[in-house]
Amino acid sequence: MTPRVEIDLRKISHNARVLKKWYEEKGIQITGVVKGVSASIEIAKALIDSGITTLADTKISRIQKMKSSQLNATYLLLRTPALSEIDEVVRFADISMNTELEVIRALSKEAVKQNKVHSIILMVEMGDLREGIMPEDVPAFIEEVLKLPGIQIVGLATNFACFGGVIPTEQKMCEFSALAMKVQKQFSLIFPYISGGNSANYNWLKHTKDVGVINHLRLGESIFLGRETVNGTPIPGLYQDAFCLVAEIIESKYKPSVPFGEQRKNAFGEKVFFQDRGMMQRAIVGIGRQDVFVSGLTPLLPVEILGSSSDHIILDTKNIHLKPGDEIKFSLDYGALISAMTSPYVYKKYLHISEKDRCSKRRTKRITNISSGDTVNYLISFL
Numbered sequence: 001m002t003p004r005v006e007i008d009l010r011k012i013s014h015n016a017r018v019l020k021k022w023y024e025e026k027g028i029q030i031t032g033v034v035k036g037v038s039a040s041i042e043i044a045k046a047l048i049d050s051g052i053t054t055l056a057d058t059k060i061s062r063i064q065k066m067k068s069s070q071l072n073a074t075y076l077l078l079r080t081p082a083l084s085e086i087d088e089v090v091r092f093a094d095i096s097m098n099t100e101l102e103v104i105r106a107l108s109k110e111a112v113k114q115n116k117v118h119s120i121i122l123m124v125e126m127g128d129l130r131e132g133i134m135p136e137d138v139p140a141f142i143e144e145v146l147k148l149p150g151i152q153i154v155g156l157a158t159n160f161a162c163f164g165g166v167i168p169t170e171q172k173m174c175e176f177s178a179l180a181m182k183v184q185k186q187f188s189l190i191f192p193y194i195s196g197g198n199s200a201n202y203n204w205l206k207h208t209k210d211v212g213v214i215n216h217l218r219l220g221e222s223i224f225l226g227r228e229t230v231n232g233t234p235i236p237g238l239y240q241d242a243f244c245l246v247a248e249i250i251e252s253k254y255k256p257s258v259p260f261g262e263q264r265k266n267a268f269g270e271k272v273f274f275q276d277r278g279m280m281q282r283a284i285v286g287i288g289r290q291d292v293f294v295s296g297l298t299p300l301l302p303v304e305i306l307g308s309s310s311d312h313i314i315l316d317t318k319n320i321h322l323k324p325g326d327e328i329k330f331s332l333d334y335g336a337l338i339s340a341m342t343s344p345y346v347y348k349k350y351l352h353i354s355e356k357d358r359c360s361k362r363r364t365k366r367i368t369n370i371s372s373g374d375t376v377n378y379l380i381s382f383l
Helices: 009-025 041-049 060-068 083-092 101-113 135-145 170-187 199-207 221-225 334-342 355-372 375-380
Strands: 004-008 029-033 054-057 074-077 095-098 118-124 151-158 193-195 216-219 243-256 279-285 297-299 304-308 313-316 327-332 347-351
Touching: 004 009, 009 029, 009 041, 009 221, 009 347, 041 054, 041 060, 054 060, 060 074, 060 083, 083 101, 095 101, 101 118, 101 135, 101 151, 118 135, 135 151, 135 170, 151 170, 151 216, 170 199, 199 216, 199 221, 216 221, 221 334, 243 334, 297 304, 327 334
Parallel strands: 004 347, 029 054, 029 216, 054 074, 074 095, 095 118, 118 151, 151 193, 193 216
Antiparallel strands: 004 243, 243 279, 243 327, 279 313, 297 327, 304 313
């Protein structure tokens, strides 16, 4: 079936094991961030089997999915909860990231109602300007949180290279570590999670002589795509090809390189310009912008992506002869991976899944989907 993402579970497991060992040698525990793979149960299981025992996602519905699959892990909600989902957060997430007192008060009230103690990590703003409490406001914030029943502060965290592109320099990491030391001493707390960032922290950790009190990082892209995220550099010893997008040629024709006729904006409101290359052999693959972040794809054949619409990607096939029915493969960056793994129209094919897990998944999907009439197509993704 096409389009599909082929997922090599052995390569993911290898990357997870190598990173876990290397980070632990530096005194750092890691959490596997599974939002980029839509919290795939098969991938989550591969991470757990590789020794990663904490999994993180930004969607409480996906945490619920993993928890209901009986995976033995600690579950971290990777962003501040919405007030509309407080009940589910307390019910399904073991830990949540937080930045708003109003939200934490709601979590406290719900935790008392559910007779639970909900653990939280406070996000600190260190310059990337996504989420976080300003550093100077952290002590007063903690003082208010400590008054709330049903809430336990288990750590501080910060984030880099996601929104503003601010990277985790030695200075930034020292500042964050110093803040964590200060508030732990001030409030007589010991934080099991002092989480200094994500896959962008690889180069900092590789070169620093002192990690301070930082003891935790949250890794997604470096596990799945085998690279650090500041420069996109491959990490030695890791696979960069655990995921591969496969699409099918649906048209192959000799056509002009420039549209003919009066031009306006395209279907996405863009004014598109074309280089005149004369006549060329062009091919269309049956996948488009509603399925995948096209600019994050790189063909594995020496062909060129000319552009895309909602359901089509147009290629200049150069000297490669492609015909309808042929398949072409693409590597994916993180944006393309997230979109393809989230799309219900892109099949997921797991390589090296155990026969026990394969049979279990077939039975589960057959029961879940039989009323929708989609059983056959859904099962194909596991073959």
